Amino acid sequence: MKDYPQSVRRKDRQETDTSFLHEILDNAVSCSIAIEKEGYPLIHVAFYHFDAANNDIIFHFSKHGHAGDEITDGKKASISIYKYGRLYTAAKAVDFGCEYQSVIIYGTIRIIEGEQERMQAMSDFFDRYFAHIPDSSYEAFTAAQSKPIHVAKLRIEQWFGKEHALPAIATDAFFPAFPSVMQPREA
Template identity: 30%
Template sequence: MHTARLGRTRANIEIDERVCFTVYEMGRLLPAAAALNFSVEYASLVIFGTATRISNEKQATDALHLLLQKYAPHLQLGQDYRAVTPEELTRTSVYRIAIEEWSGKKKEVPADFPGAYTYSY
């Protein structure tokens, strides 16, 4: 994970390296006849562990480039954008999380669920 060099996240981790990190994917919204019964498909994962700041410049840069590959796989380093520079890296804290525990859950309904729709924002 990464965050600003100065701010609450880094300050908190410097006091206590224990972290909780959540990842989720939202699916279709599931309407119902009563408001109480509206729902949503989802998949989520919560991890608990310890965060260590990566001080090695190459490792931190590589980690940031991996994030770019994840969220913009159609763009290529060196072709569509330039690499993170050492000066830019001084504005960012990059962390490695050692996972100690995790739990996940998922809600999925049949494809033909009546009225199910995807929310576009």
């Protein structure tokens, strides 16, 4: 790829205000990371932490397996972060759709090697998702326990957002009736 895309096809949905981009990054949980691999692209889904001060996306993954072999220093990557809303209907089936907000990020991966920086990144993850859990209810993680984990940063080199809200042509709107993960299935 020569250059990162500078815009989106649907200009009416493009969001360039950094406050919109930060809002999405601060209020979503996981991201999809795509990297070039010989044959098929590799996509990896991970929790992430947005380091706004340094304009970095930080994520972790196992050193074992496909991600550990392919997500390496200096590799270019794309990250997708999105949230969906209501599905909607309209007078014509071709106009049915879904509300959404998304951010696409392009950058270069850097694997964090230094133990102090790695442990700080792991602490940032923990603080983002589990800060409400009392310290007395668990044993804190150690540097030795995190050895099988790669922690990576992707410096945001280019990004853009999109938002599609309920259009005026919508005749009905509803949230999908899919169960959330690990919700008991009906027999």
